[in-house]
Amino acid sequence: MKRKFKALLSLILSVCLLIPMVGAMAQAPKPLTFWVASDIHYKPYTDLPPVNEKQSLPGDPLYSHTNDKSMLTYEADAIIDEFLKRFEASDTEILLIPGDLSEEGHWTEHLGLAKILNEFKQRTGKRIFVIPGNHDIRTSASSGRLDLEDFLEIYKDLGYNEALAQHDTSGSYTADLDGQYRLLAIDACKYRSDSSQMTPELLAWIEEQVFAAKAEGKKIIGMVHHNVLPHFGIQDIMGSAMNIENARENATLFADWGIKYFITGHEHANDISMAVSAEGNRIYDIETGCLLTYPNAYRKLEFSDEAVIVQTDYIDKIDLSLLPEGYNNAQLKLMEEDFPAYSYGYYKSGLMSVAYDVPNFTKRLASALNIEKDSPFYGSVEGIMDALADGLNMPLYDPGTAAIDSVEEIVAAGGDSIPQSDYRNILELAGAIYAVHYAGDENLAHDSLEIEIFKKGLAALLINVFTNLGPAATLGFFKHLGLDLPDLPNQAYDLAYTSSAKVFFAKTITARLMEELIKPLLNSFIADSYAPADLNVTLEPYGEKWDLPGRTVPINDFDYAMNIIFKSFEILVNMSKLVIAA
Numbered sequence: 001m002k003r004k005f006k007a008l009l010s011l012i013l014s015v016c017l018l019i020p021m022v023g024a025m026a027q028a029p030k031p032l033t034f035w036v037a038s039d040i041h042y043k044p045y046t047d048l049p050p051v052n053e054k055q056s057l058p059g060d061p062l063y064s065h066t067n068d069k070s071m072l073t074y075e076a077d078a079i080i081d082e083f084l085k086r087f088e089a090s091d092t093e094i095l096l097i098p099g100d101l102s103e104e105g106h107w108t109e110h111l112g113l114a115k116i117l118n119e120f121k122q123r124t125g126k127r128i129f130v131i132p133g134n135h136d137i138r139t140s141a142s143s144g145r146l147d148l149e150d151f152l153e154i155y156k157d158l159g160y161n162e163a164l165a166q167h168d169t170s171g172s173y174t175a176d177l178d179g180q181y182r183l184l185a186i187d188a189c190k191y192r193s194d195s196s197q198m199t200p201e202l203l204a205w206i207e208e209q210v211f212a213a214k215a216e217g218k219k220i221i222g223m224v225h226h227n228v229l230p231h232f233g234i235q236d237i238m239g240s241a242m243n244i245e246n247a248r249e250n251a252t253l254f255a256d257w258g259i260k261y262f263i264t265g266h267e268h269a270n271d272i273s274m275a276v277s278a279e280g281n282r283i284y285d286i287e288t289g290c291l292l293t294y295p296n297a298y299r300k301l302e303f304s305d306e307a308v309i310v311q312t313d314y315i316d317k318i319d320l321s322l323l324p325e326g327y328n329n330a331q332l333k334l335m336e337e338d339f340p341a342y343s344y345g346y347y348k349s350g351l352m353s354v355a356y357d358v359p360n361f362t363k364r365l366a367s368a369l370n371i372e373k374d375s376p377f378y379g380s381v382e383g384i385m386d387a388l389a390d391g392l393n394m395p396l397y398d399p400g401t402a403a404i405d406s407v408e409e410i411v412a413a414g415g416d417s418i419p420q421s422d423y424r425n426i427l428e429l430a431g432a433i434y435a436v437h438y439a440g441d442e443n444l445a446h447d448s449l450e451i452e453i454f455k456k457g458l459a460a461l462l463i464n465v466f467t468n469l470g471p472a473a474t475l476g477f478f479k480h481l482g483l484d485l486p487d488l489p490n491q492a493y494d495l496a497y498t499s500s501a502k503v504f505f506a507k508t509i510t511a512r513l514m515e516e517l518i519k520p521l522l523n524s525f526i527a528d529s530y531a532p533a534d535l536n537v538t539l540e541p542y543g544e545k546w547d548l549p550g551r552t553v554p555i556n557d558f559d560y561a562m563n564i565i566f567k568s569f570e571i572l573v574n575m576s577k578l579v580i581a582a
């Protein structure tokens with residue numbers, strides 16, 4: 001009896017204790033959850049030649065329809081469908097798409113994507129918020145202009161319908177995601193260019209929105225297409241083509257204004273970076289890769305008073321019935337059995353198609369370097385690009401012919417060797433290395449098979465290119481790039497130089513290039529450049545500062561970093577323009 005009474009008493013006590021707890025739990029705001037898919041680059045396949053007629057990589061039974069950005073454009077409808085099915089089945093009500101909705105800003109592209117998203121929205125009642133990217137408002141007159149007002153009309157029910165405030169000369173707006181968090185969607189695109197601009201007017205508007213949100217007790221989540229913080233070690237030298245204009249100054253401003261998290265896209269990699277302003281305020285840039293490109297990732301985020309949780313998931317299967325006509329059986333079989341393998345193979349083939357397209361490769365490099373066709377350096381560009389493209393396309397291993405027609409044999413001629421692998425050529429290998437950066441949480445060892453073959457193979461190819469080209473053209477080319485190369489004895493400049501001097505010159509210039517450009521470039525992509533981790537990570541909530549291992553983006557060391565970077569890597573600016581302009 002006594003025991004029963006005691007049990008009853010403790011039960012009553014626990015209930016009494018629990019009641020206020022339950023009350024408190026009911027009052028705690030529900031965490032905000034949303035998903036992010038980025039850089040959809042939608043182009044309906046009806047705007048393209050039939051899939052079996054596209055010949056970017058002729059002779060490839062699986063990937064002849066690839067493009068040089070490695071985006072699964074023909075498979076877009078099936079990928080978007082799979083993504084939206086998953087989003088529909090989730091508890092999450094909100095989707096953010098931080099720009100590059102269309103591939104080229106054409107009407108058919110925008111109308112096609114808006115139709116898919118609007119139908120989804122009407123059916124499910126879920127909320128979608130978009131913002132323009134550099135591909136969205138820049139159509140040439142020949143294909144029908146598409147201005148900001150057209151964009152706002154097309155996407156009026158995809159974010160703008162919920163706008164609390166709208167900037168009048170850009171697509172920027174604010175909207176409440178829930179009772180606690182306000183979205184600050186910034187359109188910092190410089191229309192009809194790939195660059196970003198942060199005009200004083202836009203900055204003033206942002207500042208106004210920040211103070212309005214603060215006055216209402218709202219926490220701000222930023223969304224912008226270009227990166228706010230760099231996502232690899234030498235990204236800063238690409239300037240406003242990659243980052244928002246004056247990224248370091250503006251990231252500092254945003255951090256000090258209390259915008260702690262930014263959702264971005266543009267670079268097509270999955271990465272998260274963090275920086276601390278001189279005043280000690282933190283800012284994170286959560287970048288999501290291109291939904292149509294390997295590894296076909298999207299993000300799931302949760303914001304609460306306890307933490308910000310980032311999770312990454314992948315499209316790993318698609319409904320084949322949504323594909324256009326014209327695929328062969330091998331393609332369909334691989335897509336059905338192992339979609340990630342298909343996507344990865346397509347990605348690598350996309351890069352290989354760049355070397356296949358030599359005339360365009362030369363033209364694109366020349367225009368990126370501001371070399372006109374009548375410039376004395378155009379011949380050098382042509383020579384270097386032709387030779388390099390040949391080399392990048394050359395089989396990695398001896399095909400069994402008598403001629404020296406593989407990278408392996410060229411390396412062997414220099415007295416070295418490369419390990420065996422399944423890679424077909426240097427470009428495919430470069431793609432495999434860059435894919436590690438795209439995927440996120442990159443951690444590829446310097447002594448890995450890929451890096452060893454790449455370094456030895458590329459060096460051998462460059463020596464070959466420079467030996468055949470001769471010093472006058474090579475030095476003129478590098479001088480034009482502003483690269484101080486190389487400090488050679490006078491006789492090396494003599495056009496009547498011996499063949500051994502020629503090789504000596506080629507080896508010297510290659511060693512400088514490998515040391516000053518290729519090595520830092522590799523380092524920047526094979527390891528995660530900036531903390532925190534990129535894919536699945538629990539981060540600090542607003543109002544807290546957690547210890548974070550690893551290197552943060554040095555937004556305070558602007559002059560110092562820029563000096564070092566500019567001296568060593570000016571050439572990379574031009575190479576990167578190629579990738580972005582592609």
Ligand SMILES: [Ca+2]
Binds near residue numbers: 273530531532
């Ligand atoms: Ca990172």
Ligand SMILES: [Ca+2]
Binds near residue numbers: 231272440442527528
């Ligand atoms: Ca990374």
